[in-house]
Amino acid sequence: MNDKYDKIEYDGEFEVNGEFGEDLKTVYGAKRGVPVEVDRAILSEARKHLGKKRSRLRIGRWAISAAAVAAVVVFAFVHNYDAGDSGQMAMVDMEAVKEDIDRNGRVDILDAFVLARRVEASEGVDAEWDINGDGIVDGKDIDAVAVRAVRINKGA
Amino acid sequence: MKTDGELIEDINGGDDGAFEVLYHRYRDWVYGLARRFTGSDGEALDVLQETFMYLLKKFPGFVLTAKMTTFLYPVVKNFSITAGKKRRRFKFVSTEAVFSNEEADPENPLDTQRAELRAAIDVLPENQREVVLLRFVDGLSLDEISEVMRVPLSSTKSWLYKGLKKLRGNAGVRKYFLG
Numbered sequence: 001m002n003d004k005y006d007k008i009e010y011d012g013e014f015e016v017n018g019e020f021g022e023d024l025k026t027v028y029g030a031k032r033g034v035p036v037e038v039d040r041a042i043l044s045e046a047r048k049h050l051g052k053k054r055s056r057l058r059i060g061r062w063a064i065s066a067a068a069v070a071a072v073v074v075f076a077f078v079h080n081y082d083a084g085d086s087g088q089m090a091m092v093d094m095e096a097v098k099e100d101i102d103r104n105g106r107v108d109i110l111d112a113f114v115l116a117r118r119v120e121a122s123e124g125v126d127a128e129w130d131i132n133g134d135g136i137v138d139g140k141d142i143d144a145v146a147v148r149a150v151r152i153n154k155g156a
Numbered sequence: 157m158k159t160d161g162e163l164i165e166d167i168n169g170g171d172d173g174a175f176e177v178l179y180h181r182y183r184d185w186v187y188g189l190a191r192r193f194t195g196s197d198g199e200a201l202d203v204l205q206e207t208f209m210y211l212l213k214k215f216p217g218f219v220l221t222a223k224m225t226t227f228l229y230p231v232v233k234n235f236s237i238t239a240g241k242k243r244r245r246f247k248f249v250s251t252e253a254v255f256s257n258e259e260a261d262p263e264n265p266l267d268t269q270r271a272e273l274r275a276a277i278d279v280l281p282e283n284q285r286e287v288v289l290l291r292f293v294d295g296l297s298l299d300e301i302s303e304v305m306r307v308p309l310s311s312t313k314s315w316l317y318k319g320l321k322k323l324r325g326n327a328g329v330r331k332y333f334l335g
Contacts, residue, residue, distance in 0.1 A: 014320040020273075020332040021292040027274045028192050028293050034183055038201055042208045043176055049212050050172040 098128050099148040112146040160224045168216040175215075179208060182224060185294065186232055192289060193236030203235040210235075222303060225296065229304035272328030284319030287312055 101111040101118075115129055119138060129137045131144040158166070158177070166174035183204065190203035210231055211218075220227060277285055286305065290296045296304065302312040324333045 014317070014324060015334040016292070016320075016332050017334055021295075023270050023273050023332075024277070024289065024293050027270050027277075028289060029188055032197055034187055034201065034204065038205060039179075039183070042179060042205055043172070045209060046175045046179070046212055047172045050167065050170050050175060050215065 099131060099145045101129060101145060107145070108149045109146060112142050112149060115145055116142045161220060164218055164220050168218060170216070175212070178224075182228060183208075185225065186228055189229070189232045189294070190236055192293075193233060194239050199236070199239045203232060203239055206235045207231050223300065225294075225300065226303045230306070269328075269331075272326075273332070276323055276326040276329045280319050280322060281315075283311075284315045284322070287315040288319045288323070291316060 097107060099107040099111055101114045104110075115137075116139075118129075119142060127137070129141055131141040131148075134140065158174070160178065160181070163174045163178045167178065186207050187200055187204045190200035190207070191197060194200050194203060207228060211228070277288065280288065283305075287301055290301045290304065291298070298309060298312050298316065301316075302309040305312065323329050
């Protein structure tokens, strides 16, 4: 069978002219273009569907960050927590305290969450939040804020 | 220009813009194929939408293991068959299904020639017709045709050979053949 096919390709027995393909396209091709409404409907569904997935992915990443922060907090508590502490977030002099990410006058775990969210979104990251001074605002800075929040909480 | 694989990777990450690019890349091919299978512009549009909704639901997590056309072809074909069954169930005969003879002018020699070509193609056995159209309308290579039809390359070659042989034997379309 391959021999017969080879004849099609190489000896021109069944070679067709260009008109053959063109006429077939004319005959069998769609007579009308796809209406713009159909394009819109399909692409709108795509935006909805992929938007949902994107949100889930973001939530997923956010949850990972939150878990990381929580782990740091637990670790910090285990190592630094003072049994006599009231557990309330302490108000401190926030002048030049860069860990106060949300600028509410105190450093608490919410600052770590706010920073985690900004880092995940890769937007609105302030160079001032380079807490550990390594030139990058990343997860290590989030950890540093969380540790600082626990220390302040302890009454440091 | 991004490859299909790169676009799919982006779509898996939630990029709807990448889906739009992929859609426009294959829209006309899918529509044309559906038009051929269903014989109706209206049903072809339904198949187009169903095909891309099917593809969309594969995300995230879609992994393309072959060419995009290889993935899409059986999907289009199955949705077209389903559309045909529905039409028969409701005893609905689309006026468009009777091909666009309303556009053909019997006085026009070009239209007559094309009508003869269509008549000759339509009497070919289904597999032969499909291979000829995939080859000359869609421009697929024989390897690609055997992939999309999921048949051995030898079958593809055989069907193409037999189909072309029959066409050449038809006086109405003999003029298309060089040899």
